[in-house]
Amino acid sequence: MWRRLGFLSPAISSSKRQNRIPESLKLVMLFATDAVKDDITASRRPFITFVLGGPGSGKGTQCARIASAFGFAHLSAGDLLREEMSCDSKKGKLIRDIIMEGKIVPSEITVHLIKEAIMSSSADRFLIDGFPRSEENRIAFETIIGVEPNLVLFFDCPEEEMVKRVLGRNQGRIDDNIETIKKRLKVFEMLNLPVINYYSAKGKLYKINATGTVDEIFEKVRHLFGSLRP
Ligand SMILES: Nc1ncnc2c1ncn2[C@@H]1O[C@H](COP(=O)(O)OP(=O)(O)OP(=O)(O)O)[C@@H](O)[C@H]1O
Numbered sequence: 194m195w196r197r198l199g200f201l202s203p204a205i206s207s208s209k210r211q212n213r214i215p216e217s218l219k220l221v222m223l224f225a226t227d228a229v230k231d232d233i234t235a236s237r238r239p240f241i242t243f244v245l246g247g248p249g250s251g252k253g254t255q256c257a258r259i260a261s262a263f264g265f266a267h268l269s270a271g272d273l274l275r276e277e278m279s280c281d282s283k284k285g286k287l288i289r290d291i292i293m294e295g296k297i298v299p300s301e302i303t304v305h306l307i308k309e310a311i312m313s314s315s316a317d318r319f320l321i322d323g324f325p326r327s328e329e330n331r332i333a334f335e336t337i338i339g340v341e342p343n344l345v346l347f348f349d350c351p352e353e354e355m356v357k358r359v360l361g362r363n364q365g366r367i368d369d370n371i372e373t374i375k376k377r378l379k380v381f382e383m384l385n386l387p388v389i390n391y392y393s394a395k396g397k398l399y400k401i402n403a404t405g406t407v408d409e410i411f412e413k414v415r416h417l418f419g420s421l422r423p
């Protein structure tokens with residue numbers, strides 16, 4: 194039924210290079226006192242599921258189904274960034290440039306947006322879609338928000354299928370073109386797989402074969418969530 198993911202082998206050896214924490218994030222972490230963390234955890238301890246997978250693996254599609262079937266609030270890191278990107282500001286332009294390049298936006302920006310979204314919601318369970326995309330993302334979330342995910346879902350999909358899906362998406366996204374997709378796939382392998390391996394080693398990762406129809410994949414997801422008591 195559910196396979197806990199064993200250690201993934203590809204492209205992990207270079208992950209150590211990616212674990213460097215930028216000075217700006219170190220400062221944020223220094224000031225992420227208990228008082229700040231208490232914003233979210235003082236009155237409640239929400240059930241948090243991180244949803245991971247390569248570009249076009251079906252994260253957003255399955256999250257929408259899970260949200261409506263199991264009462265989760267769905268927060269997509271990419272959607273939050275795209276909303277911020279549409280602001281005519283220096284930060285908006287920075288986000289736009291990074292998304293165009295398929296790179297990862299500085300963690301303090303993304304974690305701040307997620308934190309605001311959690312705080313302005315009354316939900317007690319969240320799907321955080323497309324996050325953490327890197328070890329830096331993961332460490333920033335744990336430090337600033339002060340909680341770990343209860344569960345991590347990984348939609349495992351062959352590259353060829355992901356490329357086909359993204360190119361057929363047709364939602365006007367600035368990163369849905371073949372040049373950016375190639376870069377996003379590289380970034381996924383370099384930066385996101387180490388995070389997936391980290392949660393696998395912690396026994397929190399559930400890997401789902403993301404080939405097949407939306408309904409077939411959701412059947413597997415439904416089985417998992419149906420067995421949880423969040
Ligand atoms: N199982 C599936 N079979 C065929 N097409 C699918 C399937 N799941 C999703 N799609 C389609 O593939 C495209 C990408 O799906 P989706 O947006 O859910 O992926 P994603 O993982 O959120 O991607 P991204 O990381 O780029 O946001 C969408 O057009 C969606 O309708």
Ligand SMILES: Nc1ccn([C@@H]2O[C@H](COP(=O)(O)O)[C@@H](O)[C@H]2O)c(=O)n1
Nearest residue numbers: 270271291292295296297298323324326
């Ligand atoms: N944690 C994240 C999530 C996303 N990004 C940037 O947004 C792009 C689109 O994300 P999707 O999840 O909607 O595919 C992604 O390629 C990144 O450029 C990010 O930086 N950090």
Ligand SMILES: [Mg+2]
Nearest residue numbers: 252253269271
């Ligand atoms: Mg998505």
